[in-house]
Amino acid sequence: MFATVAPIATWSSPVPPRPIAGPAQANVLEPLKAVAVTVRTDRDEEIVAQGDPARHCYLLVSGCARTVKLMEDGRRQVGEFLLPGDLFGWEALDEHDFGVEAVTPVTLLRFPRSALETLVDRDRHFARQLRALSAGQIRAGRERLVLLGRKTACERIASFLLEMAQRIRGEGGAMIGLPMSRADMADYLGLTIETVCRGLAQLRTAGVIAVERSKIVILDRRALGVAGCETVH
Amino acid sequence: MFATVAPIATWSSPVPPRPIAGPAQANVLEPLKAVAVTVRTDRDEEIVAQGDPARHCYLLVSGCARTVKLMEDGRRQVGEFLLPGDLFGWEALDEHDFGVEAVTPVTLLRFPRSALETLVDRDRHFARQLRALSAGQIRAGRERLVLLGRKTACERIASFLLEMAQRIRGEGGAMIGLPMSRADMADYLGLTIETVCRGLAQLRTAGVIAVERSKIVILDRRALGVAGCETVH
DNA sequence: CGTACTCTTGACTCTAATCAAAGTTGGTGG
C-alpha cells in the first residue's frame, strides 16, 4: 500500500528553528569537537540519568533520543525528542533535571560543559547562535504549554505529526517514519497509549493521514493543520 | 481569622532562580535604563498584543502581569506570571508569540531589543546573566510540562501555591496574597475556574492551607509539597 | 444600599483513563 502512495507535497511552511549544528553551522562547533568524545548507545539505553551531575553537554549526531522525567509513582513525561544536530545539557545548573534515553541506536558527541562556557565567552558568533537556540527552545516550550494545557487529545496528535513531519523531513514527500513508540508519543503528549491509537485512527478515518505502525503519510496537510489548531504559518 | 494566624515558618528551600534585575543585579541593566521608557498600565490592560512585531523588551518593575496565548476559539493559556525583576521579550524572533496583560496595575521599563543585543555583545558579565536567565526559563518550562502533562488538578494547584509562595515572599511568614484571579490561575494550570476552586477547597479541608479569596496561608508546607508531588528540595 | 463581579458549591455530562482482550509484527531459533 505505502509503496504506491505518491509524494503529496513539499512543505510550504517556513524553515523550522534550525539545530545549532546543522550543515551550515557545523563549523562553529569545531573547537568543541577537539575535546569531544563520541558516545554510541543502543536502543532504550540510558545516556544521562535524571539527576546526574551536569558536567557534560551532548550533541546528537545520529538517531533519536528522548528526554524524560519520571515521577516517583512512575508517571512519565517526555520533554522533547532529540534529532541529529540537537544539543542537550548546556542549560543545566548543577544537575540534569531530565534524563536522556536512546529511542533508536544513537551517536552523540559528549563534551564538558566548561568547554562550551569557554567557547561562548570567546566566540561572539557562537554566543549568538546559542542565544538563538535558547530562544527557540523557550518558544517551543511555550507552544507545548498550549498543547498540554488546552488542546484535546486529537489536536495534540495532529500537532505532533506536523511537528515531526517538519523536523524529520525524510527523503520523499509526505511519508514520515516515526522513530518512537506509541508509549513515547503518549508520554510526550500527556496522553495514554490507547488514546494515541484512537486519535490516529480518527485522523485516518477522516482521510487526513494513512497509518501503518511507525510509517505515516500525511494525505491532507491543511486538514491536519486545522485538526491541530495550528494557525496557518 | 487571618489576622490571628501566626507566621508558620520561613522557607527552608533554596533560593529560586533569581530575576535578572533583582537588587543585587540591578547594576548590569544600567546601560539599558538609559534608553528605556517607563510604561504604566492599568489592571487588565494589554501591554503587548500576541503577534506584535518584537521591537521591544520589557522589564517589569512593579505589579504583576501575565503572558497569554489565545486560541481562535477562545481557549486561553497563560504562559507565566511576571513579577518585579522579570524580563520579557528578549527571546522573540520576529514577533511576540504571547501577549502580555496587566494582572494588577504595573510599571515596566521598555527598551529596544537591539539595545539588549548590543549590551549582550559588549558585556560578558551581562551575557552570562542572560544565559542563566534562559537556562532558568527552559528548566521552569520543563517543570510546567510535567505539571500540565501528568499531574492531577489538585497536584497542579498545590505546585502552583508553592511556586507563588517562593516567588512572592510577602512580608510576613506563610501568608501570600495572590494577585491573580481564579480564571488566571485556571488558564495557567490548564484547568477551569471551578476545578481550581474545588482543588483549593480540598486542600483547605485537608488542613493544608487556609483560603480567603486572594489571601492564602500555607499551614503545612510539607503536606503541600507532597500534594504537589514536589520532591523535597 | 444596590449592583456587578468574582468565587464557591452542586448536579450532570463527557473526554480520556483504565481494564481487558484480540490482532500484528519482527526477531529468534529450530
Place this chain on the structure above:
DNA sequence: CCACCAACTTTGATTAGAGTCAAGAGTACG
C-alpha cells in the same frame, strides 16, 4: 524457511476525573 514468542499496537467496555451548566454567596465599588 517456517514457527513460535515477546513486544507492540489496536479495538472494545467500563470508570473516573475534570468540564460544563446552573444557582447561590460573598465582596468590592460606586
